[in-house]
Amino acid sequence: xxxxxxxxxxxxxxxxxxxxxxxxxxxxxxxxxxxxxxxxxxxxxxxxxxxxxxxxxxxxxxxxxxxxxxxxxxxxxxxxxxxxxxxxxxxxxxxxxxxxxxxxxxxxxxxxxxxxxxxxxxxxxxxxxxxxxxxxxxxxxxxxxxxxxxxxxxxxxxxxxxxxxxxxxxxxxxxxxxxxxxxxxxxxxxxxxxxxxxxxxxxxxxxxxxxxxxxxxxxxxxxxxxxxxxxxxxxxxxxxxxxxxxxxxxxxxxxxxxxxxxxxxxxxxxxxxxxxxxxxxxxx
Amino acid sequence: xxxxxxxxxxxxxxxxxxxxxxxxxxxxxxxxxxxxxxxxxxxxxxxxxxxxxxxxxxxxxxxxxxxxxxxxxxxxxxxxxxxxxxxxxxxxxxxxxxxxxxxxxxxxxxxxxxxxxxxxxxxxxxxxxxxxxxxxxxxxxxxxxxxxxxxxxxxxxxxxxxxxxxxxxxxxxxxxxxxxxxxxxxxxxxxxxxxxxxxxxxxxxxxxxxxxxxxxxxxxxxxxxxxxxxxxxxxxxxxxxxxxxxxxxxxxxxxxxxxxxxxxxxxxxxxxxxxxxxxxxxxxxxxxxxxxxxxxxxxxxxxxxxxxxxxxxxxxxxxxxxxxxxxxxxxxxxxxxxxxxxxxxx
Ligand code: HEM
Ligand code: FES
Numbered sequence: 001x002x003x004x005x006x007x008x009x010x011x012x013x014x015x016x017x018x019x020x021x022x023x024x025x026x027x028x029x030x031x032x033x034x035x036x037x038x039x040x041x042x043x044x045x046x047x048x049x050x051x052x053x054x055x056x057x058x059x060x061x062x063x064x065x066x067x068x069x070x071x072x073x074x075x076x077x078x079x080x081x082x083x084x085x086x087x088x089x090x091x092x093x094x095x096x097x098x099x100x101x102x103x104x105x106x107x108x109x110x111x112x113x114x115x116x117x118x119x120x121x122x123x124x125x126x127x128x129x130x131x132x133x134x135x136x137x138x139x140x141x142x143x144x145x146x147x148x149x150x151x152x153x154x155x156x157x158x159x160x161x162x163x164x165x166x167x168x169x170x171x172x173x174x175x176x177x178x179x180x181x182x183x184x185x186x187x188x189x190x191x192x193x194x195x196x197x198x199x200x201x202x203x204x205x206x207x208x209x210x211x212x213x214x215x216x217x218x219x220x221x222x223x224x225x226x227x228x229x230x231x232x233x234x235x236x237x238x239x240x241x242x243x244x245x246x247x248x249x250x251x252x253x254x255x256x257x258x259x260x261x262x263x264x265x266x267x268x269x270x271x272x273x274x275x276x277x278x279x280x281x282x283x284x
Numbered sequence: 285x286x287x288x289x290x291x292x293x294x295x296x297x298x299x300x301x302x303x304x305x306x307x308x309x310x311x312x313x314x315x316x317x318x319x320x321x322x323x324x325x326x327x328x329x330x331x332x333x334x335x336x337x338x339x340x341x342x343x344x345x346x347x348x349x350x351x352x353x354x355x356x357x358x359x360x361x362x363x364x365x366x367x368x369x370x371x372x373x374x375x376x377x378x379x380x381x382x383x384x385x386x387x388x389x390x391x392x393x394x395x396x397x398x399x400x401x402x403x404x405x406x407x408x409x410x411x412x413x414x415x416x417x418x419x420x421x422x423x424x425x426x427x428x429x430x431x432x433x434x435x436x437x438x439x440x441x442x443x444x445x446x447x448x449x450x451x452x453x454x455x456x457x458x459x460x461x462x463x464x465x466x467x468x469x470x471x472x473x474x475x476x477x478x479x480x481x482x483x484x485x486x487x488x489x490x491x492x493x494x495x496x497x498x499x500x501x502x503x504x505x506x507x508x509x510x511x512x513x514x515x516x517x518x519x520x521x522x523x524x525x526x527x528x529x530x531x532x533x534x535x536x537x538x539x540x541x542x543x544x545x546x547x548x549x550x551x552x553x554x555x556x557x558x559x560x561x562x563x564x565x566x567x568x569x570x571x572x573x574x575x576x577x578x579x580x581x582x583x584x585x586x587x588x589x590x591x592x593x594x595x596x597x598x599x600x601x602x603x604x605x606x607x608x609x610x611x612x613x614x615x616x617x618x619x620x621x622x623x624x625x626x627x628x629x630x
Binding site for chain 1: 297304308311312313315316317318319320323324326327328330331335336339340343347358359360361362363364366389390391392393394395396401402405406407413414416417418469470472473474476478479482566567569574576579
């Protein structure tokens with residue numbers, strides 16, 4: 001067959017030489033595209049955080065249960081050092097369904113010592129635990145241990161993003177920003193405490209559990225603001241290793257800061273934003 | 285074309301084609317996973333799956349979209365078109381894995397149905413930067429599903445070629461949706477210039493190839509000239525048509541292919557009953573007009589597929605004055621016998 005006359009019919013076996021050559025070249029081009037495409041797409045991903053979700057490993061922790069206003073366990077680390085571990089349920093839900101049994105059995109569990117088994121989630125000094133079964137929550141002692149001291153720090157303005165701590169501190173990468181917004185909305189709508197993640201100019205992050213002005217959960221009202229860059233003002237309180245921020249959603253302003261990628265900095269306890277340092281200084 | 289429908293009428297070419305598809309897809313996933321594990325080892329397995337398959341699907345979509353114009357510009361690409369449906373179904377599978385994982389990861393296990401969540405978790409429909417990009421991906425996936433599900437010839441027959449064709453033209457809408465999905469979604473947060481550039485170049489290539497093909501197509505189709513008595517239209521000289529091939533003309537807004545074979549001329553409607561392939565770009569093989577796309581065959585003198593097949597195409601009457609060919613613009617009923625006109629000039 002002459003080059004011009006080559007005519008391919010799929011169900012016949014013969015393929016002209018020129019056609020065959022052209023097809024081979026096309027396949028080579030496709031393979032090149034595959035290599036280059038995969039390389040570019042894979043390489044062009046932003047760095048991921050070194051956050052951890054122990055999906056397949058269960059850990060038992062013991063501590064004092066409190067709701068401030070979100071369910072937490074105050075765990076004694078070393079003498080007089082405490083960590084408040086946020087309690088979470090399965091999927092995009094809070095711990096409430098898993099605490100019902102023990103509440104029904106033991107009555108008021110507020111400020112009592114509990115033992116909880118679950119999967120740890122941790123990053124940047126913050127820890128959370130996912131509870132999968134009501135049986136994994138047991139009461140250790142009926143003694144009521146006095147309430148936590150909550151210190152008022154002052155009033156201040158912060159810039160950052162409202163995230164759901166379950167994904168942000170470990171389950172998802174990225175657990176923030178536009179890609180993750182829908183998921184964060186689902187999580188917070190499902191009862192997971194909303195957290196304001198701030199990052200200062202030195203890429204140092206601080207986190208604030210958000211509540212309304214009365215210190216009550218704010219899950220519903222915060223939903224439209226989740227996953228966006230915001231300027232938020234409110235009353236800062238400190239409860240051991242967590243800050244609380246009491247806010248009125250009416251005062252929230254959108255900002256256009258693009259840098260929400262908290263890189264792999266690990267800042268332990270008290271390194272707050274610059275704003276925050278000032279506020280801290282003022283209040284003391 | 286077959287009377288019984290089988291899942292796939294396998295033949296040597298389809299097998300080779302599918303091997304290349306599977307190999308390329310595996311290679312893509314391997315390279316993506318490899319590069320990620322080396323350079324971004326802190327990723328999570330779900331993100332790895334979502335991104336590997338999402339980016340694979342969009343690259344495959346580009347390949348699918350350039351095959352059409354390429355094979356019209358150069359018939360040696362035609363074999364790529366022959367089994368393109370397998371490429372389409374494979375692309376749908378990749379997109380489905382991406383969409384399915386995303387749907388599960390970001391929307392499931394919450395307080396509402398995941399599909400409801402796709403549409404309602406982000407209500408910023410009036411903002412570009414905040415737009416709920418997942419909705420765009422979801423709609424595109426629905427289109428790909430409809431196309432993949434109806435890609436079999438069984439549906440082609442039962443939906444009628446026209447409806448089927450319209451459905452499959454939605455691929456361009458889906459392409460637009462996917463591009464927006466990526467630029468309003470992932471690229472708002474997580475992109476480097478390189479990926480954006482890759483997709484921009486991809487878009488330009490697809491668009492340019494379509495434009496060039498469109499222009500060529502228009503040029504290739506000859507307008508018919510002056511009227512002869514009784515409405516006959518002057519088309520061309522006998523010598524302008526190659527042996528066993530055709531020339532395409534627009535007659536009363538329809539395209540008609542005039543074939544020359546064995547010293548005879550015949551004219552039939554240019555549109556293949558299968559998927560609307562351009563018969564005039566086909567060839568006479570074993571005495572039958574053979575469609576360039578998938579090889580459906582028609583007898584030139586009556587537009588009927590040889591038994592046991594039953595497809596019928598409209599035929600046209602021709603007339604020769606000297607070496608000048610004329611056509612009667614009235615399409616005859618599909619499958620009407622028309623005596624071929626002899627043209628023994630060369
Ligand atoms: C149910 C439908 C879909 C959903 C819920 C969905 C969701 C998502 C999400 C959440 C991302 C961001 C992921 C990340 O970067 O971590 C994304 C990115 C992307 N999607 Fe989709 N998508 C859907 C359908 C599609 C379809 C049909 C295609 C194309 C054929 C597609 C192509 C892409 C591409 C190329 C990206 C950017 C690269 C990547 O991150 O994977 N998506 N999609
Ligand atoms: S379009 Fe498929 S054979 Fe003609």
